[in-house]
Amino acid sequence: MxxxxxxxxxxxxxxxxxxxxxxxxxxxxxxxxxxxxxxxxxxxxxxxxxxxxxxxxxEPAFIEGKDLIRDQIKKNEAMLYGADEMAKE
Known part of the structure; x- marks a missing residue:
């Protein structure tokens, strides 16, 4: 290739x-x-x-500010597990 x-x-x-x-x-x-x-x-x-x-x-996983880091982690988890799994929380 x-x-x-x-x-x-x-x-x-x-x-x-x-x-x-x-x-x-x-x-x-x-x-x-x-x-x-x-x-x-x-x-x-x-x-x-x-x-x-x-x-x-x-795409950076860690960005300045606690809220931004938490939002990025949730976004990454949603991509990993799928939107349906995240909705169950």
Missing amino acids: SKGIIDNKQTGLVGDVLKENISKGSKISVAAAHFTLYAFVELKKELRQIDEFRFIFT
Whole structure:
């Protein structure tokens, strides 16, 4: 796979592109706002083959001010668990 941007729109779904191109010994770098447990489960087989995985979060998890940090954590949890789970709290 050549280096480049995979955007879930024009260049295909990230998970599908990774599944097609990961092979034993691969080194992968990802920059994204989040990576869910669901994504990990879907790519578990492929990720076991890689030698290196670097992930850069593009959205800051910790920002100045207690309310901002709490709001960011809730937003991240909503993306991780889904809106339905957060509504049950």
